[in-house]
Amino acid sequence: MTFQPSKQMYSGKIREVTLGSGDKKVTIGGRGVFAFHSFEGAVPNAPRIAMEVWDKDPSAEWAEAAKAPFSDVLSDSAAWAKKCVSTYGAEIIVVQTKSADPNGDNRAASEVAATVKKVVDAVDVPVIVWGVANHEKDTEVMKLVAESCTGKNVCLSPVEEGDYKQIGAASLGYKQLVVASSPIDVNLAKQLNILLGNLGVNPDNLIIDPTTGGLGYGLEYTYSVMERIGQAALTQEDDKLQQPIIANVANETWKCKESNLSNEDAPELGDAAQRGILMEAVTAVDLLIAGADVVVMRHPEAVKLVKNYIAKMM
Amino acid sequence: MGLTGIQIFKLLPKTNCGECGVPTCLAFAMNLAAGKAELDKCPYVSAEAKDKLASESAPPIRPLIIGTGDYAVKVGGETVLFRHEKTFVNPPGLAVMVSTNEDAASVDGKIDRFKKAQYDRVGLNLRAEMFAIKDVGGKADAFCALAQKVSDATGAALIFISDSAEVLSAAADKFKDKKPLLCAASAANVEAVGAAAKAAGCPVVAKGDGSLESTIALSEKLVAMEIKDIVLDTGTRGLKEAFAEQTMIRRAALKDRFRPLGFPTLIMANEMADGLMEEALVAATFIAKYGAIIVMSDLQPHVLFPLLLERLNIYTDPQRPMTAEQGIYPINNPDENSPVLVTCNFSLTYFIVSGEVEGSRVPSWLLVQDTEGLSVMTAWAAGKFSGESVGTFINKSGIKDKIKHKTIIIPGYAAGISGELEEELGAGWTVSVGPREASQIPKFLKNFKA
Numbered sequence: 001m002t003f004q005p006s007k008q009m010y011s012g013k014i015r016e017v018t019l020g021s022g023d024k025k026v027t028i029g030g031r032g033v034f035a036f037h038s039f040e041g042a043v044p045n046a047p048r049i050a051m052e053v054w055d056k057d058p059s060a061e062w063a064e065a066a067k068a069p070f071s072d073v074l075s076d077s078a079a080w081a082k083k084c085v086s087t088y089g090a091e092i093i094v095v096q097t098k099s100a101d102p103n104g105d106n107r108a109a110s111e112v113a114a115t116v117k118k119v120v121d122a123v124d125v126p127v128i129v130w131g132v133a134n135h136e137k138d139t140e141v142m143k144l145v146a147e148s149c150t151g152k153n154v155c156l157s158p159v160e161e162g163d164y165k166q167i168g169a170a171s172l173g174y175k176q177l178v179v180a181s182s183p184i185d186v187n188l189a190k191q192l193n194i195l196l197g198n199l200g201v202n203p204d205n206l207i208i209d210p211t212t213g214g215l216g217y218g219l220e221y222t223y224s225v226m227e228r229i230g231q232a233a234l235t236q237e238d239d240k241l242q243q244p245i246i247a248n249v250a251n252e253t254w255k256c257k258e259s260n261l262s263n264e265d266a267p268e269l270g271d272a273a274q275r276g277i278l279m280e281a282v283t284a285v286d287l288l289i290a291g292a293d294v295v296v297m298r299h300p301e302a303v304k305l306v307k308n309y310i311a312k313m314m
Numbered sequence: 315m316g317l318t319g320i321q322i323f324k325l326l327p328k329t330n331c332g333e334c335g336v337p338t339c340l341a342f343a344m345n346l347a348a349g350k351a352e353l354d355k356c357p358y359v360s361a362e363a364k365d366k367l368a369s370e371s372a373p374p375i376r377p378l379i380i381g382t383g384d385y386a387v388k389v390g391g392e393t394v395l396f397r398h399e400k401t402f403v404n405p406p407g408l409a410v411m412v413s414t415n416e417d418a419a420s421v422d423g424k425i426d427r428f429k430k431a432q433y434d435r436v437g438l439n440l441r442a443e444m445f446a447i448k449d450v451g452g453k454a455d456a457f458c459a460l461a462q463k464v465s466d467a468t469g470a471a472l473i474f475i476s477d478s479a480e481v482l483s484a485a486a487d488k489f490k491d492k493k494p495l496l497c498a499a500s501a502a503n504v505e506a507v508g509a510a511a512k513a514a515g516c517p518v519v520a521k522g523d524g525s526l527e528s529t530i531a532l533s534e535k536l537v538a539m540e541i542k543d544i545v546l547d548t549g550t551r552g553l554k555e556a557f558a559e560q561t562m563i564r565r566a567a568l569k570d571r572f573r574p575l576g577f578p579t580l581i582m583a584n585e586m587a588d589g590l591m592e593e594a595l596v597a598a599t600f601i602a603k604y605g606a607i608i609v610m611s612d613l614q615p616h617v618l619f620p621l622l623l624e625r626l627n628i629y630t631d632p633q634r635p636m637t638a639e640q641g642i643y644p645i646n647n648p649d650e651n652s653p654v655l656v657t658c659n660f661s662l663t664y665f666i667v668s669g670e671v672e673g674s675r676v677p678s679w680l681l682v683q684d685t686e687g688l689s690v691m692t693a694w695a696a697g698k699f700s701g702e703s704v705g706t707f708i709n710k711s712g713i714k715d716k717i718k719h720k721t722i723i724i725p726g727y728a729a730g731i732s733g734e735l736e737e738e739l740g741a742g743w744t745v746s747v748g749p750r751e752a753s754q755i756p757k758f759l760k761n762f763k764a
Binding site for chain 1: 396397398430431433435526527530552553554557558561562565566569570572574575591592594595598599602603614615616617618619620621623624626627628630632662665666669672673749753754757
């Protein structure tokens with residue numbers, strides 16, 4: 001019997017979105033086939049890894065393994081971002097504005113935005129600003145960030161149904177990008193894209209965040225929703241879902257119990273540092289396979305592993 | 315996929331004799347199509363129809379079992395390309411390799427780690443199941459001795475790896491009761507290895523030379539020898555190429571019912587990476603995309619644990635939420651004065667809430683109510699997390715005998731049930747409304763006074 005490989009029919013393409021400005025800007029999306037399916041069609045842009053920095057010293061919350069590589073910069077977000085770029089080759093920086101959380105430090109929006117601005121000015125790679133998913137506070141912070149970072153083409157995230165008008169307007173006013181964030185559901189993702197479109201947000205400036213579940217904590221939901229978005233976009237001509245996808249990986253994987261247990265607390269789980277790195281890297285690999293165009297990561301070793309992985313898969 | 319009832323009906327005698335147990339041939343055909351009846355029940359069906367039906371109704375990817383007893387691994391039997399289309403059914407077996415030229419201490423270490431690395435999660439025992447025994451040097455005695463040692467110590471399902479048909483044949487004969495997977499029949503030795511597999515009744519790997527075509531040729535040869543339990547190894551060791559092949563194999567089997575590729579696949583992750591961490595990512599790739607057996611050079615717990623979690627996640631049935639068992643969960647050694655929290659039994663909710671309570675280091679009692687796997691908000695909206703149901707559950711749970719105080723903490727999203735719940739619990743009881751998001755639990759507990 002002669003073998004003819006069965007062909008997957010594709011009818012759509014993911015839009016290209018460009019983050020940042022200048023020499024180091026990054027373009028994602030653009031493929032007309034499922035993730036890593038270069039045997040069936042062109043994949044013009046490899047998926048990217050964004051490295052995260054916090055806008056406050058995370059020492060009280062982070063596992064030892066995650067702190068070690070950054071011990072000299074954890075209290076200075078701009079220095080931290082610089083180190084990610086110069087030492088670890090980060091191509092995108094995500095600033096997590098953790099200090100803004102009204103249930104936590106509740107730092108004033110102006111101070112938060114000032115820290116973000118310092119990071120944006122410190123690096124030449126694109127920056128994504130990731131809020132705390134509190135509509136009022138994120139709106140306050142993102143408005144200030146959008147204004148102070150004019151011309152930098154930064155990405156405001158997460159934009160949710162409850163604050164899309166405010167943050168969407170800020171992105172339009174100061175020509176920034178948005179990450180549309182919805183809770184693990186294809187239809188809700190589509191609906192938010194439509195709402196943002198009605199507001200006037202150009203699809204060329206729009207990335208989807210379908211909400212990330214970490215390994216062992218709901219990864220399968222994110223994995224399948226990404227595959228479904230990809231199928232709708234590429235094989236069912238669903239124009240409203242043809243956007244690149246981002247997954248906020250590290251934030252989820254490093255907060256779970258198993259990434260934080262020390263060697264003494266859980267000898268049965270092996271080496272704590274390597275375990276945490278793999279919890280992060282395996283989650284990233286799964287979501288890249290499912291269709292993520294950007295994965296947000298923390299540990300330099302995990303970043304290196306996944307970068308090498310992407311290179312092999314392209 | 316498969317024949318419809320009407321297509322099957324056309325192949326039946328259409329006599330409506332009723333001897334199969336249902337009154338008409340059409341009804342019988344419908345039952346066959348639905349998998350509710352066996353063709354053997356019809357005494358009059360023609361041999362030709364039997365052949366056609368048997369081949370059409372056989373699963374598109376052959377299900378088969380490697381090993382015996384507790385560690386037997388069932389692979390194959392998959393029916394979809396994407397887990398959300400229905401579900402993946404048989405999680406890939408994870409194997410660790412030992413070879414005949416490996417020193418005893420190294421082998422013992424792998425055996426020891428294999429036995430110890432077992433993890434309980436949502437009522438399941440997560441662990442690796444297989445050992446791959448590799449022949450270096452072609453000595454059957456040494457090979458069998460190593461296999462015996464591993465088998466006696468672990469009971470693991472075994473994969474026998476050798477280029478030598480003599481070694482495989484001797485080992486298959488000696489261990490046939492253990493149903494090892496023979497690896498592999500290649501172009502050079504397919505007749506001899508196929509014969510050994512057939513004689514011992516063991517599944518066998520068809521190993522190609524790095525192409526699908528060569529793998530197809532071998533699987534066809536083995537099928538022609540009337541061997542049914544075949545596993546495919548295309549011989550490809552490039553990550554990207556193997557990913558493309560695994561996708562094409564799964565598609566050919568499901569979409570085109572291309573029989574020579576309708577078998578589970580073997581991934582030699584140990585030959586596809588530089589170092590154990592990289593191997594882990596290779597394994598992760600093929601746990602998600604279509605590997606049925608994955609061989610690794612070592613299974614250090616920090617590598618195995620994330621892979622076991624991934625396998626659990628990917629192979630969870632999307633049609634059925636995973637649930638935690640209803641009951642009282644003591645966290646951080648609580649006593650009679652410790653706070654009591656109640657939540658639902660959606661497994662994610664349970665993991666996240668229990669993780670946060672544990673992380674808070676505040677000794678606490680966590681009560682998990684059976685809400686049929688619904689999350690707090692959904693269960694509350696569906697009336698399955700009402701004051702009455704939560705109250706009844708708490709009253710019967712036995713928690714009242716374990717504590718001296720009379721306060722229950724409920725999830726913030728279920729704040730609406732507090733009045734009704736206080737009534738259900740009886741005089742003196744107070745319901746305290748906890749945070750909406752689990753991440754706020756540690757802060758809440760640290761400030762909480764029962």
